[in-house]
Amino acid sequence: MRSFSDCVRSGSWRGFSGDAIRDVVNIGIGGSDLGPKLAVHALSAWQHPGLNFHFISNLDSANLAPLLDKLDPRTTLFVVASKSFTTQETLINAHTARDWLCAKAGGQSEEVMARHFVAVTAVPELARNFGLPEPNIFRIWDWVGGRYSLWSAVGVSIALAVGMDNFEALLKGAEAMDRHFQEAPLGENLPVLMALVGIWNSNFLGAETNAVLPYNESLRYLPAFLQQLEMESNGKTVGRDGQPLECKANPVVWGAIGSNGQHAFFQLLHQGGWLVPCDFIAAVESNFPLPGHQAPLLANCFAQAAALAFGKTEAEARSELEAAGLSGEQLTALLPHKVFTGNQPSTLLLLPKLDARYLGLLLALYEHKTFVQGVIWGVNSFDQWGVEIGKQLAGRLLPALRGEGDVAGLDESTAALIKWCRAHKAL
Numbered sequence: 001m002r003s004f005s006d007c008v009r010s011g012s013w014r015g016f017s018g019d020a021i022r023d024v025v026n027i028g029i030g031g032s033d034l035g036p037k038l039a040v041h042a043l044s045a046w047q048h049p050g051l052n053f054h055f056i057s058n059l060d061s062a063n064l065a066p067l068l069d070k071l072d073p074r075t076t077l078f079v080v081a082s083k084s085f086t087t088q089e090t091l092i093n094a095h096t097a098r099d100w101l102c103a104k105a106g107g108q109s110e111e112v113m114a115r116h117f118v119a120v121t122a123v124p125e126l127a128r129n130f131g132l133p134e135p136n137i138f139r140i141w142d143w144v145g146g147r148y149s150l151w152s153a154v155g156v157s158i159a160l161a162v163g164m165d166n167f168e169a170l171l172k173g174a175e176a177m178d179r180h181f182q183e184a185p186l187g188e189n190l191p192v193l194m195a196l197v198g199i200w201n202s203n204f205l206g207a208e209t210n211a212v213l214p215y216n217e218s219l220r221y222l223p224a225f226l227q228q229l230e231m232e233s234n235g236k237t238v239g240r241d242g243q244p245l246e247c248k249a250n251p252v253v254w255g256a257i258g259s260n261g262q263h264a265f266f267q268l269l270h271q272g273g274w275l276v277p278c279d280f281i282a283a284v285e286s287n288f289p290l291p292g293h294q295a296p297l298l299a300n301c302f303a304q305a306a307a308l309a310f311g312k313t314e315a316e317a318r319s320e321l322e323a324a325g326l327s328g329e330q331l332t333a334l335l336p337h338k339v340f341t342g343n344q345p346s347t348l349l350l351l352p353k354l355d356a357r358y359l360g361l362l363l364a365l366y367e368h369k370t371f372v373q374g375v376i377w378g379v380n381s382f383d384q385w386g387v388e389i390g391k392q393l394a395g396r397l398l399p400a401l402r403g404e405g406d407v408a409g410l411d412e413s414t415a416a417l418i419k420w421c422r423a424h425k426a427l
């Protein structure tokens, strides 16, 4: 990874026309997309100034087509990240990218493939069948689950973006959290404390969701990453022993950038009557400082956490309204709308800054929290049968949708959808 990423970043890795690489396209989905995408964006302050990064995961051609229109094939490098190298979305996107590139390069040849494609996989023979020479195939171990794989060669896009030294700093940060998790007494052990707080909120206080609210633009993909990490790992009702769990496991994880959420869904957090524990995440230093931005950003973050915790009593609301000159019927009518019950639990993670090391600490913290919760709930955090089912189901419908099979045996609703599509357009 080091020699490859150094070559691309220094410009000595050349495309078929002899030009240096300017665009890197990571093609992958789920665990082969969310981690690298989160980290590349989180560390964009360290990104190579001459390289642009793109992440293609969606099978919808609206993801890849507009990008191909903009890219120059002579200076584009594709990273096909797929542990299994059988994932439909990734393979269809990879084949389309390969056809596009080879058409522009005057045909597919080993040399063109070698200069413009690399793969990350646990099944190298499938990457070789795709047309890649051995040195372009990075291996991952088959025991690494996709959602835990950004630390492996699946992170090659991260190394390309921010350099191998930064990638190693990310690993070092994670290692420091691993050690803390392994060695710190339980009462001071951050992953353990976060896991217990989460279990308290869900299983004892009855919270059904958990909001992730980064007050940091660079962490805009963190909610999606944690959704997968926690919900795919622990979103289960059957324990490791095959028996039904005695209580609900993982809550629904959702979230968005805190500043933006404040002007949208925070209304429900403050007054919607649901118990929604929140994770606030902020860094003291900005990676892109502009005068006058950081202090109000942090003030908003802290103020929201405090407001959710302590709310506003009727007496406080009344005296505010009186101070604003309201009285009588007007005040009585408005008063109930100005009361905030508070008592919404939240956790605030405050980082000195968001560099590679701290990102590693942060992500490993959540990984270990997820693991601890999985142990307490008694689930296997490392399988994902609910994700696998989607892969099988679509395969059954495809021939019918293409008109190569009939709809016999399908449920009525699905059969009707397929007939409607076939009547409207040949697929």
Ligand code: G6Q
Pocket: 029, 030, 031, 032, 081, 082, 083, 084, 085, 086, 087, 090, 145, 146, 147, 148, 232, 384, 387
């Ligand atoms: C991760 C999941 C899933 C997986 C994708 C992509 O934990 O199992 O999100 O990462 O389905 O799989 P491949 O890497 O095999 O293409």
